[in-house]
Amino acid sequence: MASQTLIQKENKEIAKQYKELLRISYQTLSDEDKRLIRQAFDVAVDAHKDQRRKSGEAYVFHPIAVPKIVASEIGLDAVSIASALLHDVVEDTPYTLNDIERMFGETVARIVDGLTKIAHLKKDTNISQQAENFRKMLLTLHDDVRVIIIKIADRYHNLLTMDAMPEHKQVKIASETLYIYAPLAHRIGLYNIKTELEDLSLKYTEPEVYNDILSKIEDTKEEQGKYIEDFTAIIQDSLDREGLNYHIKGRMKSIYSIRRKMQAQNVGFDQIYDKFAIRIIYKSDRKNEKFLAWKIYSIVTDHFTPNPVRLRDWISSPKSTGYEALHITVMGPKGRWVEVQIRSERMHEIAEKGYAAHFKYKHGDQKEQGIEIWLNRLQEALESSNGNAVDFVEEFKLNLYSKEIFVFTPTGDLKSLPKGATPLDFAFHIHTEVGLKTRGAKVNGKLVPLNTVLKSGDQVEIITSESAKPNQNWLDYATTGRARSKIRSSLREEKKELAMEGKEMLRRKLKSQKVTLNEDVVNKMVTYFKLQTSLDLFYRVGNGAIDNQQIRDFAASYNNAFISFFKNKIRRKEPPKDIDREEITSKYDMLVFGKEEEKLEYTLSKCCNPIPGDDVFGFVSVNEGIKVHKKNCPNAISLQSNYAYRIISAKWVDSTQQEFTAQIRMSGIDNMGLINDITDLISDEMHVNMRNINFSTDGGTFEGKITVVVKNKAILKKLVSNLKEINGIDKVVRT
Numbered sequence: 001m002a003s004q005t006l007i008q009k010e011n012k013e014i015a016k017q018y019k020e021l022l023r024i025s026y027q028t029l030s031d032e033d034k035r036l037i038r039q040a041f042d043v044a045v046d047a048h049k050d051q052r053r054k055s056g057e058a059y060v061f062h063p064i065a066v067p068k069i070v071a072s073e074i075g076l077d078a079v080s081i082a083s084a085l086l087h088d089v090v091e092d093t094p095y096t097l098n099d100i101e102r103m104f105g106e107t108v109a110r111i112v113d114g115l116t117k118i119a120h121l122k123k124d125t126n127i128s129q130q131a132e133n134f135r136k137m138l139l140t141l142h143d144d145v146r147v148i149i150i151k152i153a154d155r156y157h158n159l160l161t162m163d164a165m166p167e168h169k170q171v172k173i174a175s176e177t178l179y180i181y182a183p184l185a186h187r188i189g190l191y192n193i194k195t196e197l198e199d200l201s202l203k204y205t206e207p208e209v210y211n212d213i214l215s216k217i218e219d220t221k222e223e224q225g226k227y228i229e230d231f232t233a234i235i236q237d238s239l240d241r242e243g244l245n246y247h248i249k250g251r252m253k254s255i256y257s258i259r260r261k262m263q264a265q266n267v268g269f270d271q272i273y274d275k276f277a278i279r280i281i282y283k284s285d286r287k288n289e290k291f292l293a294w295k296i297y298s299i300v301t302d303h304f305t306p307n308p309v310r311l312r313d314w315i316s317s318p319k320s321t322g323y324e325a326l327h328i329t330v331m332g333p334k335g336r337w338v339e340v341q342i343r344s345e346r347m348h349e350i351a352e353k354g355y356a357a358h359f360k361y362k363h364g365d366q367k368e369q370g371i372e373i374w375l376n377r378l379q380e381a382l383e384s385s386n387g388n389a390v391d392f393v394e395e396f397k398l399n400l401y402s403k404e405i406f407v408f409t410p411t412g413d414l415k416s417l418p419k420g421a422t423p424l425d426f427a428f429h430i431h432t433e434v435g436l437k438t439r440g441a442k443v444n445g446k447l448v449p450l451n452t453v454l455k456s457g458d459q460v461e462i463i464t465s466e467s468a469k470p471n472q473n474w475l476d477y478a479t480t481g482r483a484r485s486k487i488r489s490s491l492r493e494e495k496k497e498l499a500m501e502g503k504e505m506l507r508r509k510l511k512s513q514k515v516t517l518n519e520d521v522v523n524k525m526v527t528y529f530k531l532q533t534s535l536d537l538f539y540r541v542g543n544g545a546i547d548n549q550q551i552r553d554f555a556a557s558y559n560n561a562f563i564s565f566f567k568n569k570i571r572r573k574e575p576p577k578d579i580d581r582e583e584i585t586s587k588y589d590m591l592v593f594g595k596e597e598e599k600l601e602y603t604l605s606k607c608c609n610p611i612p613g614d615d616v617f618g619f620v621s622v623n624e625g626i627k628v629h630k631k632n633c634p635n636a637i638s639l640q641s642n643y644a645y646r647i648i649s650a651k652w653v654d655s656t657q658q659e660f661t662a663q664i665r666m667s668g669i670d671n672m673g674l675i676n677d678i679t680d681l682i683s684d685e686m687h688v689n690m691r692n693i694n695f696s697t698d699g700g701t702f703e704g705k706i707t708v709v710v711k712n713k714a715i716l717k718k719l720v721s722n723l724k725e726i727n728g729i730d731k732v733v734r735t
Helices: 002-023 031-047 061-073 078-085 097-104 106-119 129-142 145-160 167-188 191-205 207-241 255-265 286-303 345-353 364-382 389-401 423-430 432-436 481-512 519-528 534-542 548-559 561-570 581-588 636-642 674-685 713-725
Strands: 246-252 276-282 326-332 336-344 404-408 414-418 438-443 446-448 460-464 591-593 602-604 616-620 626-630 647-652 660-669 689-698 701-710 729-734
Touching (some): 002 061, 031 078, 031 097, 078 145, 097 106, 167 636, 191 207, 191 636, 207 246, 207 255, 207 276, 286 326, 286 336, 286 345, 336 345, 414 423, 423 432, 432 438, 432 481, 481 534, 481 548, 519 548, 616 636, 626 636, 674 689, 674 701, 701 713, 713 729
Parallel strands (some): 276 336, 602 626
Antiparallel strands (some): 438 460, 616 626, 616 647, 660 729, 689 701
């Protein structure tokens, strides 16, 4: 009886969710759209009726929650809502893809197929399997961009309901989200979802940091509200006098972006001044939008002094995601910098919903065409699906997350490029052939090196030559994925041609040494010369890097190999000596690994230089055994996301056997005898050894770096806090 009551209760809730799904849809749904959604809904409920989630609730609530995100937060059409309802059907239930195509048509079937392919990607098995999975997933963008958008919604809902999962799975999913899904959401223009994905991921990758910032935001909410009121009061009269229809609201920066600022500036929460932005959203028809934006800009800057280097005009030149707004930073009340974002209601919709808002009022062919235009923009990032999977994913990410600059062609056309782009990137952006034939570049009429970093407003002219061709250095000059992939494939073709010649040369040279070139000989030569592949070997012979003498040396060692083999067979291995347990203990009892807390050999990674007491994890590298990284190491997210199967938990155990170096950076006001005070504190009071000390003064302030030798983090922490007490020192941080 009780279970029957539960089922009735669930059925009631399912019916309620369906009505809500139709109600919250951002797009206007026709009767035909509603029929499509109803049919998909019925199939999803039927298909999942016997499934339950780990939390015990009916599984169908997940396939309903995802289309709700797709409908309201992302704002997609009925086809997307139906596909999202069916996203787990082919993977988990008896329904087949043919059934879906028969019932819902080709487009829905194609999207569901793409989502099923992503769900069926192999679980992590070898070196770059996860990166390979990401590559396959990103290539589904070729099929239909809605696949990725629904996948982002699916990931968002998973993060919202991840509390019941074990910790290692939470960290893997959160790292993966920060590594690939958040940048994707950013590139698609889904800024709200991107922010949520980042914040929820931080909650699981660095829970203490997340909770600390969250509680501080809660504490300052009232104060922020008051500040926004004060700011609004000053400009309200002027805006009203102009007869503008507008509203002003404040938006707290996300926890993740505050965390990033704290790290970048090496400061605490209280020292971050631009923790929130003020938005002025105004009503306007399309014709007057730009005029009104600058009118509001003029009113705001009449009352508050603007920061001249912080003006961002994305109304005249919208971002490639479609984002339009005017951003200014002004000196607000109480001497605080405030970012003011000026946007019309239409621009605000695009900022909130991204691509969907562009096509809200288009139907049929127009809408499909809109999707095509948008998809072509993303296509560039997927230019090359060859080569190393990790490189592919890294370069794809670069294309996703980069900020934009705007440069001019010699004829005055405006082109958008990622921040940090060079003339070589510009050349490949114009056309692949222009890029491959680049001989030089002029910026603002002046000849410049190909690795010059371009700035917004530059006019760029490319000088081409039929005889020019890419060389290895070009990979250092180019920053965009498109340019680098084209350069790589050109170099690969050249390398293959040279390698073919090298193979024939090698065959002739070995023949004169009475060695026949076969697979066994090639493998032995690859090992002998410490190379990766046979292509590397033939290429090096072709370009002369492996010369005649080296080939003769190899032939001699190869011909003697049989004799050596038999000698080794005859030799008997000596019995092992007794193992000195004390020596092993003193060497390896600093860290223990895995659930069993085993003592294993390891090395400390150079990228983050962990010391005892730091939160750390082990990474099983291919050639160097276990490498230990700090949990907040700059490479942690990438490692935990790409190689989750090679991460092992690690923790420090008490030990005073070993000493570690750490670098401290400090700054402040230069005082007489300050260095003396610092060195006295470190050496005499705390008895800590110094390896290196470096101070420089400039205009009454000083910057200093000291390398100290400590036994653990506790001593270092105490040292940092004691140094802060010295008169004149403003900031002390460990680097």
